[in-house]
Amino acid sequence: MKFALVVDDEYYNRQIIRKILEQLGYDVQEASDGQQAVDCFQKRERNFDLVTMDFNMPVKNGVEAIREIREMDQTTPIIGITASASIMRLELKQEKKIKILEKPLDSAEFKMALDELKMY
Numbered sequence: 805m806k807f808a809l810v811v812d813d814e815y816y817n818r819q820i821i822r823k824i825l826e827q828l829g830y831d832v833q834e835a836s837d838g839q840q841a842v843d844c845f846q847k848r849e850r851n852f853d854l855v856t857m858d859f860n861m862p863v864k865n866g867v868e869a870i871r872e873i874r875e876m877d878q879t880t881p882i883i884g885i886t887a888s889a890s891i892m893r894l895e896l897k898q899e900k901k902i903k904i905l906e907k908p909l910d911s912a913e914f915k916m917a918l919d920e921l922k923m924y
Contacts (some may be wrong), residue, residue, distance in 0.1 A: 805829065805830075805831050806829060806831070806833050806852050806853040806854070807830065807831050807832075807833065807850050807851065807852050807854075808825045808830040808831070808845055808852060808855070808856065809832075809833050809834075809835060809841060809852045809854070809855045809856070809870065810822055810832055810833070810834050810835070810851060810855075810856050811834075811835045811836075811837070811840070811841040811855065811856060811857045811858060811861070811866070812836070812839055812856070812858040812861070812885070813836050813858060813860075813861040813862060814835075814858070817858065817885070817907070817909075818834050818836075820892050820909060820922070821856050821909065821914075822834065822922065823855075824911055824914060824915075825854075825873045826920060827921075828894065828915075828918070830853070830854070833850070835862045836861075837862050837863040837864060838857070838861050838863060838864030838865055838866055838868055838872075838906075839863040839864040839869070839871030840863075841855065841864075841869045842864065842869050842871065842872045842873060845872075845873050845876050845877060846876070849889070851880075852880050853880070853881075854880065854882075854883070854921075855880055855881070855882045855883070856882070856883045856884075856885055857869060857870060857871065857882055857883070857884050857885070857895040858884075858885060858886055859884060859886035859887075859888045859891065859892045860886065860887070860888060865897045866892065867885060867887065867892060867895045867896060870882055870884075870899065870902070874899060878900070878901075879901065880901070881902070881903075881921040881922075882899075882901065882902045882903075883902070883903045883904075883905060883917050883918070883921070884896070884902065884903070884904040884905065884912070885904075885905045885907060885909055885914075886904070886905075886906070886907055887900070887906070887907045892904050894919065901921060903917040903920060903921060905917055
């Protein structure tokens, strides 16, 4: 089984992404802000095969969280899903194994990003 971490401060957005990933065979864990996402990686309760990350969130934004996650794990693919895609792309242009998608999420575009990251 593949494991995904879905990070977004909006419950509805997490549920949309969860549904798509579960249909693709992922077991999904959720976090509602960037700090919770970092905590999931620090605890190492499971190895994630994929992370989806919003940009604008309370406590710690997506870019800050991704940078901290990358200090612990360079290989897990990350898909940024945000209304601020151009800002997120600029902030993360040096990072590898990252795709940035614009909200609202298009499921076909999401699946294409997974395929490009060799995730399904």
